[in-house]
Amino acid sequence: MCLAVPAKVVEIVDEENQIAKVEIGGVRRNISVALLDDVRVGDWVLVHVGFAIQKVDEEEAMQTLTLLRQLGQDIEGEFATTQTGDDERGYP
DSSP states (O other), X not given: OOOOEEEEEEEEEETXXXXXXXEETTEEEEEEOTTSSXXXXXXXXXXXTTEEEXXXXXXXXXXXHHHHHHXXXXXXXXXXXXXXXXXXXXXX
């Protein structure tokens, strides 16, 4: 399964090489925006393996981030439930 995560463009780092800085969950990192046209500060993009692959609007980005947070909580809960009573090898 592949996953693209919404991120907000906070800076155009290198216009010639099409590198932008984005923020994902409070973490900032440089990504390539070479696959998209006309990316600007304030845009929301979907990031997959260091590349912006699609622009999205802020509402869609927020909905996706909310779903990802919920999924993370569900997974953490599943692991906590699974590990309760497990033996030292991790078996129930």
